[in-house]
Amino acid sequence: MIRPVLFDYFRSSASYRVRIALALKGVDHDRVEVNLLEGGQREDSYRARNPQALVPMLEVDGRRIVQSLAIIQWLDRTYPDPPLVPTDPFDQAHVQALALAIACDIHPLNNLRVLKHLAGPLGAPQEVRDEWYRHWVKEGLAALEATAAERSGRFLFGDSPTLADICLVPQMFNARRFAVPLEPYPLLVRVDAEASRHEAFASAHPDRFQP
Amino acid sequence: MIRPVLFDYFRSSASYRVRIALALKGVDHDRVEVNLLEGGQREDSYRARNPQALVPMLEVDGRRIVQSLAIIQWLDRTYPDPPLVPTDPFDQAHVQALALAIACDIHPLNNLRVLKHLAGPLGAPQEVRDEWYRHWVKEGLAALEATAAERSGRFLFGDSPTLADICLVPQMFNARRFAVPLEPYPLLVRVDAEASRHEAFASAHPDRFQP
Missing domain, CATH: 1.20.1050.10 (Glutathione S-transferase Yfyf (Class Pi); Chain A, domain 2)
Structure with missing residues (x-):
């Protein structure tokens, strides 16, 4: 699998969630800072990738996943160890x-x-x-x-x-x-x-x- | 399985989501109206069951599930047909x-x-x-x-x-x-x-x- 890229903002708590999940799973990844205070999420180059104009976004092999909980669930299915939700x-x-x-x-x-x-x-x-x-x-x-x-x-x-x-x-x-x-x-x-x-x-x- | 009970408010859109999911799955259930306009969700009898004081809540055999998306995901695992999310x-x-x-x-x-x-x-x-x-x-x-x-x-x-x-x-x-x-x-x-x-x-x- 190609190395995932996290579009992140250091103080976004939704991004922070995804950073924790990536760390728990030990997933090597790259990181691009999108400065929300300076409106980086509304720039055309970002909006073309994510019309929701929000962080975080995870890009994997040209495919993009948005919404922190959807990203984390994808991570949990793709890298099952350790599991982030119980089985029952x-x-x-x-x-x-x-x-x-x-x-x-x-x-x-x-x-x-x-x-x-x-x-x-x-x-x-x-x-x-x-x-x-x-x-x-x-x-x-x-x-x-x-x-x-x-x-x-x-x-x-x-x-x-x-x-x-x-x-x-x-x-x-x-x-x-x-x-x-x-x-x-x-x-x-x-x-x-x-x-x-x-x-x-x-x-x-x-x-x-x-x- | 015991018949689920949906604690519902007719105009709550989170409740409306769960009603749709129950109907798609064809799950027979009972329904208790919690009148949000009259503060029914903050009454002690309801809050004792759901400290979040929100609808919807699904009660199944004495166990309670809150948060519409968590309820729907539970329904999707428990009644897999038709599936509500794709497999990939x-x-x-x-x-x-x-x-x-x-x-x-x-x-x-x-x-x-x-x-x-x-x-x-x-x-x-x-x-x-x-x-x-x-x-x-x-x-x-x-x-x-x-x-x-x-x-x-x-x-x-x-x-x-x-x-x-x-x-x-x-x-x-x-x-x-x-x-x-x-x-x-x-x-x-x-x-x-x-x-x-x-x-x-x-x-x-x-x-x-x-x-």
Whole structure:
């Protein structure tokens, strides 16, 4: 197989998820930085490849995969070891629900294009935008903490990292950037700390990729 | 297997997706209406079952699955015929990316809790909220139209309904409710019309479940 190319932005949490998955699987790849703050995702050369004008995108042998969760599922099928979701259908649905609680119910409300839209067309001042950000993080993390509680181990589900942890760690990084108090979520804090000690998670941290 | 119970709200588009999937698979099930407008999802009896306080939820033999895409994937594994995603890993990633472009990049910005938050804490008047709604639908549908173009058939991918169409139809229903002009998306309009003639899609329409 040809070496995959990740179109990435160091601080995008969807990109960060894919970097973790690539590291967990040990997939050698190249990396192209798409600077979201400078609008790199809207340049013609990028949009021609990905009309969604979002990162991440994985290019493999001329084929392109977009949407972080679709990329990670493709990686999991293509490089099965270690598996990122459990085999049992109920367990698998549980892990996916944890991941989707972040990927659908927290992150889309707080990404850069939404914050820019609140600032621009809606004219919301900084403190209103920060409060918006924190509101959805708090609501989402509280739901996640409760949903994960019953079946967590060292990680959100059991004792090995799964797709759920891959989504958790970038979300916790974001929560800290926006100074969301994390005391109400002891399970999430504990799992995030556990995962952060894992070399694959550490190697994908945004600080390692800051231009 | 015990008969599944769908916790549903007639106008929730995430619920509507699951109704379509159940109908495509021909799964007999019971249905409990959770009235989101009246806050049914935040009542203790519901929250004890689903701390995320969202619909849909599928209860099967005392086990609960939340998040529409996790439920649909569980249904697809448990009732494999007809399949809702293609087998080839690249094709599967493409269909999932189309679905996620709706489920992550359009719908979360426009659901009821977000519109209520814009109205309440942000004090955004009706016309600002409507413009917000339309902005994300337009941006998302344009990206979806372009992403789907290369590999569409009668449906968004090929000639049979997939997870992507299951997400498209409720999103188009929402777009019409908010009077988003659909002329710029001829492919999506054509596929939506095709799907709407399909009995499984028609049987899941919100009008059939209006209390």
